[in-house]
Structure formats: C-alpha cells, structure tokens
Amino acid sequence: MKLSDLIALMETKIQVKYIRQFREAAKAGEIDCLPIEKSFAVRGSQYRDLMTQRDEAFTNWHQQTLRQLELTTLRGAAGIAYEDDVMGGKIDFKARAEEFRKSLKKKRKRASKKLTPGEAVVDAGQARRQVPRAQPAAQANEATQSAAAE
Numbered sequence: 001m002k003l004s005d006l007i008a009l010m011e012t013k014i015q016v017k018y019i020r021q022f023r024e025a026a027k028a029g030e031i032d033c034l035p036i037e038k039s040f041a042v043r044g045s046q047y048r049d050l051m052t053q054r055d056e057a058f059t060n061w062h063q064q065t066l067r068q069l070e071l072t073t074l075r076g077a078a079g080i081a082y083e084d085d086v087m088g089g090k091i092d093f094k095a096r097a098e099e100f101r102k103s104l105k106k107k108r109k110r111a112s113k114k115l116t117p118g119e120a121v122v123d124a125g126q127a128r129r130q131v132p133r134a135q136p137a138a139q140a141n142e143a144t145q146s147a148a149a150e
Contacts, residue, residue, distance in 0.1 A: 001051070001053075002036070003019070006018075007019065015043070022050070023050075025061055031052055031057060031061050032052060032062055034050065034058075035049070036048075037050050053133070061136075
C-alpha cells in the first residue's frame with residue numbers, strides 16, 4: 001500500500017502529522033517501507049511516496065497512530081483517552097489524571113485580570129499605567145472658554 005493512498009483517506013488536519021510519524025516509525029524499525037519514484041503534495045509541500053506491506057505490524061501501528069492523532073486534534077486534548085484503553089489497562093490512569101490536573105492548573109493561571117476603569121495595557125509585557133479618566137463636559141467647556149478668550 002502506498003503512503004499517498006493512506007493520506008488521501010484522512011482528514012487534512014492530521015495528514016502532515018501522520019506522514020511525520022510514518023517516517024519516524026520507519027526510521028525506528030517499527031514498520032517496513034521503501035521509497036518509490038512518485039511523489040505527492042499535501043498542504044503545498046511535496047513528499048516522496050513510500051510503499052509498505054499491509055502486515056500485522058503495520059496494521060497495528062496504523063490503527064494506534066490514527067487513534068492518537070484523532071485525540072490530539074480535539075480542542076483542549078490534554079489527558080484525553082479512549083475508554084476501552086483505560087479499562088483494558090493500556091493507559092496508566094494515575095499518570096493521565098496527573099497530566100489532566102496540571103493542564104487545569106495552567107488554564108487557571110492563563111486567565112487574565114480584568115482591567116479596572118482607568119487602567120490601560122501599554123505594551124506586550126502587560127505593564128499597566130494609570131490613565132486619568134476624561135471629563136468630556138468639563139474639557140469641552142474649558143476649550144470653548146479658552147477659544148473665546150483668545
């Protein structure tokens with residue numbers, strides 16, 4: 001089976017990640033593949049096409065990789081797991097729970113303090129300075145009086 005054929009069946013969000021993991025697995029010896037003369041394009045980049053046999057090792061790797069990529073594309077996917085993986089003991093429950101707890105703490109820290117009236121953010125470093133509140137009616141009267149005096 002060709003890599004380009006596998007990629008064509010996937011969502012565009014995970015195609016590049018799958019290619020990267022496919023190459024890493026080939027480099028590590030998890031799956032066997034060889035390059036062929038053709039190439040294909042994904043999201044504007046050209047890739048050399050690779051061919052692999054659909055044996056048991058590849059099928060297992062392919063299914064596991066797709067499951068991982070599906071979970072990582074979910075919004076806020078920290079610590080998400082499939083229920084049958086947890087129940088079957090494939091995933092360390094305590095480690096994943098700790099990972100999830102840390103992600104919750106990070107989200108809480110990221111929330112910014114609302115500015116009070118009179119405060120303004122002046123730079124990317126979130127430095128604050130007091131900006132006096134405008135007195136529109138009083139300023140308009142002063143401007144009118146000073147213009148009349150001149």
